Amino acid sequence: MLKNSIMPRRRAAIVYLAATLVLLFVYFQSAKNSYFEPKCEKVKKVAYLKTHKCASTTVQNILLRFALENELNVVLPASGNYLGRDRKYQRFMIGNTPWERAGLEYNIFCLHTIWNQDEVNKTLGEGAVYITMLRDPIDVFESLWNYAAMHTYYHMSLEKFARSPKKGLLSQRAFGILGRNQMLHDMGLTEKSMDNIELVDRKIEQVDQGFDLVLIAERFQESIVLMKDELCWDVSDVVNLKLNARQEHRKSSLSDEARQALEEYLEADYRLYNHFKNKFNKRIIEFGEKNMNQELDKLNKENKKTKATCDLQEVKNENLEGESKLWGKGVLGYVAKSELPVCRYMSMAEMSLLDYIRKIQTARANLTNPTSIQVEPEENNKLPQPNTGLNVAPFSLQNQEGLMGNKFIKTADMEKIKLMLKGVQPFSRG
Numbered sequence: 035m036l037k038n039s040i041m042p043r044r045r046a047a048i049v050y051l052a053a054t055l056v057l058l059f060v061y062f063q064s065a066k067n068s069y070f071e072p073k074c075e076k077v078k079k080v081a082y083l084k085t086h087k088c089a090s091t092t093v094q095n096i097l098l099r100f101a102l103e104n105e106l107n108v109v110l111p112a113s114g115n116y117l118g119r120d121r122k123y124q125r126f127m128i129g130n131t132p133w134e135r136a137g138l139e140y141n142i143f144c145l146h147t148i149w150n151q152d153e154v155n156k157t158l159g160e161g162a163v164y165i166t167m168l169r170d171p172i173d174v175f176e177s178l179w180n181y182a183a184m185h186t187y188y189h190m191s192l193e194k195f196a197r198s199p200k201k202g203l204l205s206q207r208a209f210g211i212l213g214r215n216q217m218l219h220d221m222g223l224t225e226k227s228m229d230n231i232e233l234v235d236r237k238i239e240q241v242d243q244g245f246d247l248v249l250i251a252e253r254f255q256e257s258i259v260l261m262k263d264e265l266c267w268d269v270s271d272v273v274n275l276k277l278n279a280r281q282e283h284r285k286s287s288l289s290d291e292a293r294q295a296l297e298e299y300l301e302a303d304y305r306l307y308n309h310f311k312n313k314f315n316k317r318i319i320e321f322g323e324k325n326m327n328q329e330l331d332k333l334n335k336e337n338k339k340t341k342a343t344c345d346l347q348e349v350k351n352e353n354l355e356g357e358s359k360l361w362g363k364g365v366l367g368y369v370a371k372s373e374l375p376v377c378r379y380m381s382m383a384e385m386s387l388l389d390y391i392r393k394i395q396t397a398r399a400n401l402t403n404p405t406s407i408q409v410e411p412e413e414n415n416k417l418p419q420p421n422t423g424l425n426v427a428p429f430s431l432q433n434q435e436g437l438m439g440n441k442f443i444k445t446a447d448m449e450k451i452k453l454m455l456k457g458v459q460p461f462s463r464g
Contacts, residue, residue: 122222125153169251207225
């Protein structure tokens with residue numbers, strides 16, 4: 035009787051032990067595979083279509099900082115912040131620069147342009163990830179209206195413009211480049227095609243095929259998380275501040291009738307926006323709510339830590355000066371009290387940061403080809419500049435001493451550039 039009662043218990047113990055061993059084997063095998071599984075490598079070639087008034091300056095700052103910290107080359111004209119202001123991008127637009135003459139390889143494309151997928155492909159070469167950002171079209175138009183002072187072109191308020199027939203002057207793009215369906219315009223759709231739904235849908239399909247990730251400005255931090263995941267970057271690579279934001283009193287309020295009129299006026303951009311908004315929502319679901327919340331928490335903590343470390347203070351543009359002074363009125367910028375590179379880069383105005391990178395790339399180009407340093411600015415990329423106190427005029431670099439002449443390049447940076455000209459690489463992350 036005792037023997038009979040012991041046997042079932044023995045069998046149960048053996049089964050339990052066997053099951054435990056199987057589970058342990060599966061666990062350790064999984065851990066082993068996870069440990070030895072190769073991690074993804076950081077993407078170091080990125081093409082970013084910088085759409086107007088879509089929080090794109092913030093994303094651009096992230097990309098430019100990454101270029102600086104990893105000693106990467108940016109596709110830049112000799113001056114300004116446009117690669118084709120009123121025409122599609124062509125590589126000849128950078129043909130007069132030291133970096134192009136020296137044959138440097140490019141990693142980052144992130145300036146305003148009229149998009150030309152084939153030319154960007156040729157410029158960056160294989161392996162690039164293509165990204166852009168979209169925003170609700172009415173918000174884009176309202177932001178453009180105030181930022182670019184479009185009332186001075188149309189001689190009326192935004193409310194009146196929205197409700198008026200689009201004839202004569204009102205049918206034209208402000209200053210030849212800004213206005214209706216701005217996002218599709220930036221993507222290369224011609225004005226004549228805006229009212230042809232078939233051509234609009236064809237352009238949307240081309241964007242869908244040509245871009246790896248389309249971000250949505252209204253869900254900015256989630257967009258940054260997806261971009262970080264797509265590029266296999268660290269959270270420290272994507273810390274961000276809301277750059278080039280307007281002061282609240284600069285924003286326009288519109289009647290319901292005006293908003294409805296603008297929605298019809300911007301129908302093509304809404305087709306684009308709604309398509310990619312739906313696609314973005316699906317990608318968020320695929321990413322997973324729990325995973326997204328964890329990543330957002332990490333990013334939020336990193337943003338707060340960086341802001342505290344840098345002692346970054348938000349300041350009205352009219353109170354800014356030097357390399358932090360922005361283009362335009364009624365916008366907000368930052369002042370950093372810390373001298374850490376990331377702090378300085380985050381608080382620099384776009385024009386100042388681009389000029390700073392030009393100095394470094396000129397030095398890098400000179401290492402490869404000393405004769406490449408002479409440059410004449412490309413007329414197509416000149417920008418009319420208000421009197422902001424910024425030295426953004428096209429520069430001409432005739433010798434190494436001239437290279438050091440920009441008043442916004444600090445002494446420490448000049449020494450680094452001089453070292454670079456001697457063959458030393460001092461621009462590592464630190």
